[in-house]
Each structure stands twice: as C-alpha cells, then as structure tokens.
Amino acid sequence: MARPIERSMGPEALRAATGRDHEGWRALLLDAGAQAWPHARIARWLVEAHGVDGWWAQGIAVDFEQAHQGRLPGQQADGTFTAARTRTMPGDRLEALDRVRAEVEARHGAPHGENLAASMPVVRWRLADGTRLAIAAQPPNRSGTPVNVTIERLPSADAMEPAREAIAAILDAAAG
Incomplete structure (x- = not known):
C-alpha cells in the first residue's frame, strides 16, 4: 500500500x-x-x-x-490511483530507459508517445484497461540510472498492489 x-x-x-x-x-x-x-x-x-x-x-x-480532506495515499486529485517503483539500471539515461522500454513493449506493444530530449526522458503507453504507463529516466548517479515506472488511472486503492507487482516484474526482467 x-x-x-x-x-x-x-x-x-x-x-x-x-x-x-x-x-x-x-x-x-x-x-x-x-x-x-x-x-x-x-x-x-x-x-x-x-x-x-x-x-x-x-x-x-x-x-x-x-x-x-480524506485523500488516500496514492490517490490523485481526480480520484484515481497511481502506483510506481524506481530501480537503478546500468548505463546512461537512454540505455537504461531502453532496457525497461523493451520489457514494457514486450508486454504492451508500441508506446503512444515519448520525449527522449526532455530533462527526464520519458516514454508513455495507453493500456487496454484504460490505465496509463510511463517510464522515465532520472539523472544518473554512481550506481547507474534510476528508472521510474508509473501506472496511472487505477480505479481503486485495491488495484495498486497488483500494479506494483506488475511494475516489479518489468523492472526485474529489465535488470536481467
């Protein structure tokens, strides 16, 4: 949670x-x-x-x-929920992003948008269930590049843990 x-x-x-x-x-x-x-x-x-x-x-x-105001942890202003995880990957920003991108594409197909020139490069998908998935590469540190995977527009707090588990599977596969 x-x-x-x-x-x-x-x-x-x-x-x-x-x-x-x-x-x-x-x-x-x-x-x-x-x-x-x-x-x-x-x-x-x-x-x-x-x-x-x-x-x-x-x-x-x-x-x-x-x-x-009764807002729950993970709940957005529109009432939906968001789940996210970050893992440090080897390589520079675009290399690390590509590792995670390949895993997401294997599961969900081609992304609907990307901005690789942004200060935090990002790739986005609209998923079949109405949720949205984004991966973003943060500035590198001594260990590598932290890559964040976020699933937005989850319908309930109960949907957060399965989404976090799906994110963990993507990051585990990308980490090799």
Whole structure:
C-alpha cells in the first residue's frame, strides 16, 4: 500500500525548504479555509500567497488533502490511483530507459508517445484497461540510472498492489 506523503516528505526538509513543517502548513491552510478548496487552488495559493516553490506546493497540498480532506495515499486529485517503483539500471539515461522500454513493449506493444530530449526522458503507453504507463529516466548517479515506472488511472486503492507487482516484474526482467 502507498504510504502517506508525510512519510516521504520529511519535516526537516519541508521546514528547510518552506519555513514550516507539516503541522504548520496544515494549520495555516485550515485557517485559510482550504478544507473546501480543490487541489489546484491549494497549490496555487501556496505559490502565490506564500512564495512556496511549485514542487513543494504540490506536496504540501497532497499532505493537507490526506490529513483533512480524506485523500488516500496514492490517490490523485481526480480520484484515481497511481502506483510506481524506481530501480537503478546500468548505463546512461537512454540505455537504461531502453532496457525497461523493451520489457514494457514486450508486454504492451508500441508506446503512444515519448520525449527522449526532455530533462527526464520519458516514454508513455495507453493500456487496454484504460490505465496509463510511463517510464522515465532520472539523472544518473554512481550506481547507474534510476528508472521510474508509473501506472496511472487505477480505479481503486485495491488495484495498486497488483500494479506494483506488475511494475516489479518489468523492472526485474529489465535488470536481467
């Protein structure tokens, strides 16, 4: 099961980047009436009214929604769910991406889109069940290139674990 964003976004890092921890942002948002706001409005307000970087604003908004609006871990603003895993692969970005791409193509056919020139090269598929799968290569580190596989638009929280298992099988096969 996905874990709450608070466990992924540590209070020290949040405070260092934004000046407040989880409880501080939650209290401020409650005082502002954000419990009735949609995700985009919360994130926009954090950026415009408090100068929070967009990436942090998204995380703060999700944390607030999980704490005060009933949003479940892994649930997106549209109500669907997302599952993801990352594995470090040998090679540069495009080599690592190609290893995982070959495994996804063997299971799901040709992708519907790609952007290999992006700062984080990505390849995308629309799957027959209505979900979407994406693979993206992060900047390389000393061990290789982290490649993230994400399945989006899952219909329920119960669909997340089978999706994570499918992702693990793809990454295991690509790792050899």
